[in-house]
Amino acid sequence: MVKAPSAVLCNLQSFRISNHPKIRIDTRLSQPVILTNHETTNFDIIETTKTGNLRVKLIEEINRNGPMAMARFMHLCLADPQYGYYTTKSNIFNKGGDFTTSPEISQMFGEIIGVWLVSSLQKYKNLDHFNYVELGPGKGTLLCDILRTFVQTQVLSNMTFHLVEISEKLQEIQMDNIMETLKNKQIFMSQDLKTGELYESKLNLRFKWVKDIEDIKNEEMQRLKKLSDKAKTNKLLMNRVITKENPFSIIAHELFDAIPVYQFIYDEMRGWLEKLVDIDPKDPNELIITESNTPTEHVKKLLQPEKRFNSKEMNDKLKTGDMIEISPHSQKIMTDISELVSISRGNALIIDYGEEQALTNSIRAIKDHKYLSEPEMLRNAGKADISAYVDFNALKHVAINTIGSFAKGPISQCAFLELMGMNIRKEVLKNSVKNKMDKKRLMQQIDTDYDRLTHPDQMGDIYKFMFVGSDMIGNIYPFIDEYTE
Numbered sequence: 001m002v003k004a005p006s007a008v009l010c011n012l013q014s015f016r017i018s019n020h021p022k023i024r025i026d027t028r029l030s031q032p033v034i035l036t037n038h039e040t041t042n043f044d045i046i047e048t049t050k051t052g053n054l055r056v057k058l059i060e061e062i063n064r065n066g067p068m069a070m071a072r073f074m075h076l077c078l079a080d081p082q083y084g085y086y087t088t089k090s091n092i093f094n095k096g097g098d099f100t101t102s103p104e105i106s107q108m109f110g111e112i113i114g115v116w117l118v119s120s121l122q123k124y125k126n127l128d129h130f131n132y133v134e135l136g137p138g139k140g141t142l143l144c145d146i147l148r149t150f151v152q153t154q155v156l157s158n159m160t161f162h163l164v165e166i167s168e169k170l171q172e173i174q175m176d177n178i179m180e181t182l183k184n185k186q187i188f189m190s191q192d193l194k195t196g197e198l199y200e201s202k203l204n205l206r207f208k209w210v211k212d213i214e215d216i217k218n219e220e221m222q223r224l225k226k227l228s229d230k231a232k233t234n235k236l237l238m239n240r241v242i243t244k245e246n247p248f249s250i251i252a253h254e255l256f257d258a259i260p261v262y263q264f265i266y267d268e269m270r271g272w273l274e275k276l277v278d279i280d281p282k283d284p285n286e287l288i289i290t291e292s293n294t295p296t297e298h299v300k301k302l303l304q305p306e307k308r309f310n311s312k313e314m315n316d317k318l319k320t321g322d323m324i325e326i327s328p329h330s331q332k333i334m335t336d337i338s339e340l341v342s343i344s345r346g347n348a349l350i351i352d353y354g355e356e357q358a359l360t361n362s363i364r365a366i367k368d369h370k371y372l373s374e375p376e377m378l379r380n381a382g383k384a385d386i387s388a389y390v391d392f393n394a395l396k397h398v399a400i401n402t403i404g405s406f407a408k409g410p411i412s413q414c415a416f417l418e419l420m421g422m423n424i425r426k427e428v429l430k431n432s433v434k435n436k437m438d439k440k441r442l443m444q445q446i447d448t449d450y451d452r453l454t455h456p457d458q459m460g461d462i463y464k465f466m467f468v469g470s471d472m473i474g475n476i477y478p479f480i481d482e483y484t485e
Helices: 005-011 054-065 070-079 107-123 141-152 168-183 213-231 235-243 297-303 312-317 328-344 374-379 392-400 413-419 422-432 439-454
Strands: 130-135 159-164 198-200 205-210 248-253 262-267 271-279 287-291 323-326 347-355 364-367 385-387 405-412 463-470
Touching (some): 054 070, 054 271, 070 262, 070 271, 070 385, 107 347, 107 422, 107 439, 130 141, 130 213, 130 328, 141 168, 159 213, 168 198, 248 328, 262 297, 271 297, 287 374, 328 347, 328 392, 328 463, 347 392, 392 405, 405 413, 413 439, 413 463, 422 439
Parallel strands (some): 130 159, 130 248, 159 205
Antiparallel strands (some): 262 271, 262 323, 271 287, 347 463, 364 385
16 A cells, blocks of 8 residues: 555655755746647757867857857757767766756655655556656756655555666766665666666666657557557457556656747837847857847747737737747657656656746856856856746646646645645654754754745745646646646
8 A cells, every 4th residue: 555645754764955046037928839840940960170169169050050049059058969068067966066956955855756656656556567757867866865765665666767868977877876775775776788777677677768758658659559459359468458557657857947949039110030149240259149130930930929929919018128938849848748648647747947938038057056147158158057947838738738638737846845745754854863963953954955945935936846647547636626726
């Protein structure tokens, strides 16, 4: 039997300490337009003939192709194989890195996600195998806290963990942390030298690394098709296919804020224009952010102002300088998530900072735990993290428009953590502190970390949780109508 969240929380032990910057952006409401053609996003990598840094490579490409879309700039800064931030930087998080995420602040965050996953298993009456998917796992901190929760609640068996990660350096860190975490629980992993996967046969555990969630979705679709084809001629197998459940639970924590966005700016005389990165006319070795003189193809194909602002009332509210960000690749990822949830009767948590709107100017760079100015962001291309606000409204509409899935929320991080009993977990942690010499300071640190994660003036309101569920399974607490509508 799976324990209730409060019972699970009371059994968990230990703690970790860190910090996180405060983030605020003002936005205005807009209407989502669901993009059906994701091929408009061109993120091909162009090899440079020069040596130096990413700024040199960007200037070379602009000289060849003209001003660059903000999405292209953002993608190269984060994922260029030669100079990209995530593909080349080894120390990204915490001290010595550039920023800190919620799991790095306190183990309580990951444990609460683990409790939610454990409680979600109660929805399945004939659970055969559980699949965990995490997009952009960082150092693996969130997963390791979840694993400890699974061990503590005695559910860690017959599970496959799929980690979607583009950075080979981070993959190595994740693997080391997973092995160390399980080793401390007397679970010893082996490695498949052919595939690079980790496995443990007795508990039937496997850890797999992939580059794209679409690969996971396609593999599951092929598996289901083979079962379906065999079941057509085998009634016994048909019964097993129908009754045995193999759900996927997908966690996307601070993933969508790193997905490239196109930026558009409104001009009352010229209409909607595109924000672009160009070479500074005063200095051929520097970059500037400018805007197109006339509406570009991206305005017509991605923004689609005639659909997005399709009423006189909405158009009358627009004024010169209004900006909007569109992320077609985010919609593509959300489509894969929703389809995987649908075909596996699974679920997903989307956790990020953002609002249910897109009218904003939110692209920002952070380095050494400090936000950079626009010129500094351009000058430090590839050396700083770049992110943008998440448009939850657009993501939610993708899930709703996917056959077999639905979406609830988003609700605030504070609401999710409190409703799942994090206040109980905080007291358990404080009571578990054994170090008498340093007990007061450690207990205060637990309170401080708790406040950072939940207080409305820190991360409590700005970060949101959105739930994607299967029509066949239904709501999972705390995503019920009382709290989400």
